[in-house]
Amino acid sequence: MDHLGELKEFAQLHARGQGISERQVAAVLPRITNDEPGHPESWARVWTAEADRLASAGRPLDACRRYALARFPYHGDDDRREAQDNCVRSFDEWRRRRGIDRMVLNHPDGTFACWASGLDARRPRPLVLIMGGIVSVKEQWAPLLPRLARLGYAAVATEMPGVGENTLRYHADSWRLLPFLLDQLAGRARVTRTSVLGLSFSGHLAMRAAAEDARIHSIHTVGAPVAGFFTDSDWWPQVPGITVDTLCRLTGAPDHDELRARLKDFALAPEVLRAVDVPVAYVVSSRDEIIPPTERQLLGSLLPHVRFKEFDDVHGSPAHLGAMRKWLIGSLLRARFTNRAGRTTSPAGPSGRIAAGHTGAAGHTGATEAGGHPPRVPSAE
Numbered sequence: 001m002d003h004l005g006e007l008k009e010f011a012q013l014h015a016r017g018q019g020i021s022e023r024q025v026a027a028v029l030p031r032i033t034n035d036e037p038g039h040p041e042s043w044a045r046v047w048t049a050e051a052d053r054l055a056s057a058g059r060p061l062d063a064c065r066r067y068a069l070a071r072f073p074y075h076g077d078d079d080r081r082e083a084q085d086n087c088v089r090s091f092d093e094w095r096r097r098r099g100i101d102r103m104v105l106n107h108p109d110g111t112f113a114c115w116a117s118g119l120d121a122r123r124p125r126p127l128v129l130i131m132g133g134i135v136s137v138k139e140q141w142a143p144l145l146p147r148l149a150r151l152g153y154a155a156v157a158t159e160m161p162g163v164g165e166n167t168l169r170y171h172a173d174s175w176r177l178l179p180f181l182l183d184q185l186a187g188r189a190r191v192t193r194t195s196v197l198g199l200s201f202s203g204h205l206a207m208r209a210a211a212e213d214a215r216i217h218s219i220h221t222v223g224a225p226v227a228g229f230f231t232d233s234d235w236w237p238q239v240p241g242i243t244v245d246t247l248c249r250l251t252g253a254p255d256h257d258e259l260r261a262r263l264k265d266f267a268l269a270p271e272v273l274r275a276v277d278v279p280v281a282y283v284v285s286s287r288d289e290i291i292p293p294t295e296r297q298l299l300g301s302l303l304p305h306v307r308f309k310e311f312d313d314v315h316g317s318p319a320h321l322g323a324m325r326k327w328l329i330g331s332l333l334r335a336r337f338t339n340r341a342g343r344t345t346s347p348a349g350p351s352g353r354i355a356a357g358h359t360g361a362a363g364h365t366g367a368t369e370a371g372g373h374p375p376r377v378p379s380a381e
Helices: 003-017 022-031 043-056 060-070 078-095 142-150 174-185 201-210 241-251 256-266 270-274 294-302 318-337
Strands: 101-107 110-117 126-131 154-158 190-199 216-222 280-285 306-311
Touching (some): 003 022, 003 318, 043 078, 060 078, 078 110, 101 174, 110 142, 126 142, 126 174, 126 201, 142 154, 154 174, 174 190, 174 201, 190 318, 201 216, 201 270, 241 256, 280 294, 280 318, 306 318
Parallel strands (some): 126 190, 190 216, 216 280, 280 306
Antiparallel strands (some): 101 110
């Protein structure tokens, strides 16, 4: 499939996830004939024009969603950089009367921004940290924050290194961003009871961080790479070009060969996975074109407390978003309200792990969730 064909295929996944209907997407895609910066029929220009129309009509969240598609998969040219800025601006306009706050944090390697609800120094709540993958910005997930706050959480949405407003470089130690963020939120949320809703590649960061930081209480992810994606040379040729190009952009790799060499350091070793002693809820897509099936097998054999939910779908299970969202929210609530003996470590132990006594959900090693009825929770749309 050529580049423009991949763009249009991926757009349907990300549009559906943001509440843009298939009919609305189908009305736009035929008008896009190329991906040449500055061309009036280019990907970024057509989606931006659609977003501008909605912004002028007083519909900032709908505009934000189209700007997010215009900057897809990353803001690497002038049109996409403008769309990225407008995506943030229009969401900022929408969120002001909805209990969502904005934070910009300084990190030794750059800056990153967050949207947040429910932070309260007087009554700190358990924290839910939401992070998308390598192509999705925080504005795609942030509309969910007030609903999580109504469920009794402090909720924060941010981005992976190199994505959206995050200026950090993506590398094998990028998981350290999560403990850094928990340090910044301490006092306004119960960071010792942190659940991570880490979608795709951010699920990989969450598992690596959980092996070191006992403040992470549970992980809920969709199609996260673990080891085989980063090392399996037989699998790599089928990975979509957009995914490969985006990883080059985020890591700074000058070409695909250098990218492959760098990615080998990202693979999670068996001893790291065995140390992830928290509930992990993992959505598997049986026809995933990005994540190899060996990742599920590895997690099932090594994670102490893992539960799987499988959908017959491609990466991200775009045709099952409602069921997937309910299952993830159900697993989040289960992890909060089901007690399990927590792990403890010495604050000055040789591993450097941050100690935290906590309780969590009882997991089932290698179990596959066949159905069930999680609590009825409104969707993010």
